[in-house]
Amino acid sequence: MGFPLSRSMSGLSVHRDGRAPISRTLPEEVPVALVYNGTTHAVMMASPGDIADFAYGFALTEGIVTSLDQVLEFEEVSHDSGIEARFWLRDDRQEALSARRRFMAGPVGCGLCGLDSLEQANRALPVISDDGLKLHPAQVVRATDDLRSLQVLHERTRATHAAGFLVPGQGIVTLREDVGRHNALDKLIGALARQGIDPAGGAFVMTSRLSVELVQKCAMAGCAALIAVSAPTSHALRLAEAAGITLVAFARQGGFDIYSHPQRVISEVSDVA
Structure with missing residues (x-):
């Protein structure tokens, strides 16, 4: 069976002038079990689309695999x-699988639920080299608006997050949506890997705040920049600074804030309007 991405549901709208029956399109979320070599590793609540992308992205950002050739077979x-x-x-991937074992289901808003130690929640991250990625301010300031305009599921439901891949000079080239922000990013990372696109060539763009697990996933994917419509947490900022990631927040309404490694955003302030 297949699961729909959204469903029409009935409700009751209440206003000062009275009440009226309504029907709204709401996003679906379902349990997704990540199963490796016959053993369930984690169960995450997610939107039921692009599950293969989600599964591959999760495996990569968890460090369960480091390249797709370590996967012998996959099925949904x-x-x-x-x-x-x-x-x-x-x-040879059994040790990595055991190291990131999770013991409980992860609700849709949680990217770190179920880890069995504080050390795994604060794992060491690879450091992204300053490899020449340059982002134009005019493209950065448009990034979240461009991302929102491409969100088909959000347009129907007004209730999903998105993660997009911004390539300098090209704009948002790939996008994935989900009810969970961390799931959306895993889906994006999985999609890029399956398409053979190197995340080092652009920036991740998010419709959410920037929390710890998003920076961790960005670092594990090897992406040098993370742009969001909302704020970072202080811990996320510390992680981004240490991992060599350019963290851009509040990218909306004609401006943005850069919190770490600003050298990747070229200094043409006059272009930001």
Whole structure:
């Protein structure tokens, strides 16, 4: 069976002038079990689209695999109760799988739920080199508006996040949506990997605040810049600084704030209007 991305649901609208029945299109969310070599590693609530992208992105950002050739086989299996994303991995990935083991289901708003130690929640991250990525201010300031204009599911439901890949000179070239911001980013990272696109060539753009797990996923993917419509947490900023990631927040209403590694955004202030 397949799950719809959204459903029309009835309700009651209450205003000062009275009450009226309504019907609204709401996003669906379902349990997605990430299964490796026959063992369930995690169960995450997610939008039921682009599940293969989500599963591959999750495996990469969790460090369960570091390249797609470590996956021997993958299948997506739908049940009445949810979706299984089943991987069969090379034998040498068992240690990495055990190191990031999760013990509980992750609700839609949580990207770190179920980890079995404080050390895993604060894992060491790779440091992104300053490899020449340059972002034009005019493109940065438009990034979240451009992302929002491409959100088909959000247009129907007004209730989903998106993650997009911004390539200098090209704009948003790939986008994924989900009810969870961390799921949207995993879906994007999985999509890029499956398409053979290197995240080092652009920036991730988010419709949400910037929290710890988003910076961690950005670093694990090797992307040098993270742009968002809202604020970062202080811990996310510390992680971005240490990982060499350019963190751009409040990218909206004609401006943006840069909180770490500003050298990647070329200094043409007059272009930001």
